[in-house]
Structures are given as structure tokens and as C-alpha cells.
Amino acid sequence: MDNNEIPKIETWEPAPEDILVTNQKNIIRMPVCQILNLQSDILDAFIIRPKKCYNSQVLRDHICHVINYFEKYYDPEKELLVCIAHVKMKIDLVKFFSKTDFINMVRIYILNDSIKKKVYDLAVYNYNMELKYKNIQPSLQYNDHHATVLMEMSILMNFVIPLITHYAQVHHVDPIDDFILDVFDYILNGYDVDIFAKLIETAYSNVKKSETKSPILWNKQDIRGKDVITHSRDSVNNIILNIMPKYSFERNIVALNYTSIQKNTSCQITD
Numbered sequence: 001m002d003n004n005e006i007p008k009i010e011t012w013e014p015a016p017e018d019i020l021v022t023n024q025k026n027i028i029r030m031p032v033c034q035i036l037n038l039q040s041d042i043l044d045a046f047i048i049r050p051k052k053c054y055n056s057q058v059l060r061d062h063i064c065h066v067i068n069y070f071e072k073y074y075d076p077e078k079e080l081l082v083c084i085a086h087v088k089m090k091i092d093l094v095k096f097f098s099k100t101d102f103i104n105m106v107r108i109y110i111l112n113d114s115i116k117k118k119v120y121d122l123a124v125y126n127y128n129m130e131l132k133y134k135n136i137q138p139s140l141q142y143n144d145h146h147a148t149v150l151m152e153m154s155i156l157m158n159f160v161i162p163l164i165t166h167y168a169q170v171h172h173v174d175p176i177d178d179f180i181l182d183v184f185d186y187i188l189n190g191y192d193v194d195i196f197a198k199l200i201e202t203a204y205s206n207v208k209k210s211e212t213k214s215p216i217l218w219n220k221q222d223i224r225g226k227d228v229i230t231h232s233r234d235s236v237n238n239i240i241l242n243i244m245p246k247y248s249f250e251r252n253i254v255a256l257n258y259t260s261i262q263k264n265t266s267c268q269i270t271d
Contacts, residue, residue: 006073006125008126008128008249009065009066009069009122009126009249010126010248010249010250012065012069014065014068014069014072018068018071018072019064019068020067020068020071020081021063021064021067021068021071022064023048023057023060023061023063023064026047026048026049026055027045027046027047027048028045028046028048028060028063028064028162029044029045029046030044030046030067030081030084030085030088030162031044031081032044032084032085032088032089035078035081035082035085036085036086036089042092043085043088043089043092046088046162046163046165046166047165047166047169047170048060048161048162048165048166049165049169050165050168050169050173050176051161051164051165051168051176051177051180053241053242054161054165054245055165058246059245059246062158062245062246062248063158063161063162063245066155066158066159067080067081067158067159069122070118070119070122070155070159073122074118074119074121074122075115075118079114079115079118080110080115080118080159083109083110083112083115084109084110084159084162084163086109087102087105087106087109087110087163088163088166090102090105091163091166091167091170091171092170097167097171099167099171099173099179099182102163102167102171103182103183103186106160106163106164106183106186107186110156110159110160110163111156111160111186111187111190115156115159116152116156116190119152119155119156120152122155123148123151123152123155124148126151126249127144127147127148127151127249128249128250129144129147129252129253129254130144131143131144131146131147131254140201140202140205142198142254145193146193146195146198146254147253147254149191149193149195150195150244150247150253150254151247151249151253152191153187153188153191153195153244154244154245154246154247154253156187157184157187157244157245158245160183160187161245164176164179164180164183177237177241180241181237181240181241184240184241188240196236196240199236199239199240199257200232200233200236202257202258202261203231203232203233203235203236203239203261204228204229204232206235206258206261206262206265207228207231207232207235207261207265208228231264231265234264235260235261235264235265238260238264239257239260239261242260243256243257243260
């Protein structure tokens with residue numbers, strides 16, 4: 001399909017026949033049984049409840065919209081849904097399905113080069129920021145390539161979140177955050193840009209400014225085992241877990257990351 005015929009993701013209004021993925025309280029639904037030619041819908045529900053911030057109506061709607069748009073315009077073969085269906089079947093029907101086996105299956109089935117190429121095409125077409133900086137050190141600068149990669153990562157996170165939370169529910173994973181980060185590591189490390197290092201540098205710079213500005217408050221953090229380095233790492237984990245899956249093409253995602261770091265520091269240290 002020619003790009004001129006494709007609407008932007010943020011303004012796309014799907015027709016009824018384009019809505020393959022839906023949601024309701026605690027659940028995202030995909031046509032798994034239809035894809036697998038099963039005569040029921042027993043495998044269609046993905047439980048989102050184990051990760052509270054993913055289970056908001058806003059994020060469930062966002063995940064559904066992203067997948068439906070991707071399937072409509074960038075994955076007419078339904079490669080993504082077919083791969084999700086096979087992982088979902090394994091989660092529900094295999095009693096002893098280890099975390100390691102699950103992560104490997106997600107990596108092979110969902111994070112493959114074919115799907116990533118389609119995600120790249122989607123991200124490049126929908127990307128509309130123009131990042132420019134003055135008087136900022138190069139290590140803290142984000143260019144358009146960095147921002148496009150961040151959007152690609154966000155989309156891949158949207159693809160795998162229903163699988164992660166459903167696996168956590170069925171196979172009793174607790175705590176879930178470390179498990180999510182283990183899966184997301186394969187997304188973060190799958191590009192030619194070290195996004196994790198970039199985020200760490202961004203967080204450290206912001207947190208260090210806070211320490212310089214409020215030394216008395218920071219000195220009190222020793223008893224809690226917090227310092228600039230540990231808090232920077234916590235701030236980056238918060239971005240990866242809770243901010244990146246919510247990215248949209250109509251927002252400045254780099255500014256969103258900065259704001260998240262500042263709010264995290266304000267809530268945990270200075271307020």
C-alpha cells in the first residue's frame with residue numbers, strides 16, 4: 001500500500017472490520033482461536049491485571065489501537081497475530097513453561113527481523129518530531145534517529161505486554177517488574193543505539209543537578225541506601241516500565257522522559 005493511502009496512527013479511526021484486538025476490564029482479547037482454527041474462544045483472553053499501570057483503560061485502548069493499526073497497514077499477512085497466538089497457546093496449555101523458555105519464544109516469534117522491519121516502517125512514516133539542541137553536551141542530546149528507535153521500542157513493548165502479563169498470571173510470576181525488564185532487555189538491546197546508556201546519562205545528569213541544588217535532602221538518603229547512581233537507575237527503570245509503553249507520535253517523548261525523571265526525584269527525594 002502506498003504511504004499516501006495510509007492515515008497517521010494518531011488520527012486513524014478504524015472501521016469495524018479493522019478492529020481485531022479489543023479490551024474490557026482486566027483483559028485484552030485477540031482472535032487466537034480463529035487463527036489456530038479452534039472452535040471456541042477459550043484462548044482469546046489475555047489477562048492484564050498483574051501489572052496495575054498496564055491495566056488502565058487508557059493503556060489497554062492504546063495497545064489495541066497500535067496492534068490494530070499495525071495489522072491493517074503494515075502486516076497484512078497477520079504475522080504478528082499468528083506469532084502471538086502460538087505463544088499464547090503455549091502459555092495456556094503447557095503446564096511447565098519456564099520463564100526462560102517464554103522469553104526465548106517471545107524473542108524468536110515476536111522480536112524477529114521481519115516484524116521489526118514492519119515496525120520500523122510504521123515508526124518512520126508516523127514520526128513527526130524535529131529535535132534540535134543548543135548549549136547541551138553531546139552525550140545528552142537526542143537526535144531524530146534516537147527518538148525513532150524509542151518509538152519502535154515502544155511499539156514492540158505494546159506487542160509483548162499482553163503476553164507478559166498473561167504469562168505472569170498463569171504461571172504465578174512475582175515480582176513482575178523484574179520479569180518485564182528481562183523481556184524488555186531484548187527490545188532495548190536489539191538496535192544500533194545503546195538506548196539504556198543514553199537514558200542513564202540523561203537521568204544521572206538530571207539527578208546530579210538535584211543533588212547539587214538540595215545537598216541536605218540528598219545527605220539524608222544514605223539511610224535508605226539511595227545515592228545519585230542508584231536513583232538514576234531507578235528513574236531509568238521507571239521510564240522503561242511505565243513511560244515507554246505509553247509513548248505516542250503526537251508527544252515529545254524525549255521531554256516526557258525528562259519530566260518523568262524530575263517527577264521521580266521530586267516524589268522520592270526532594271518533596
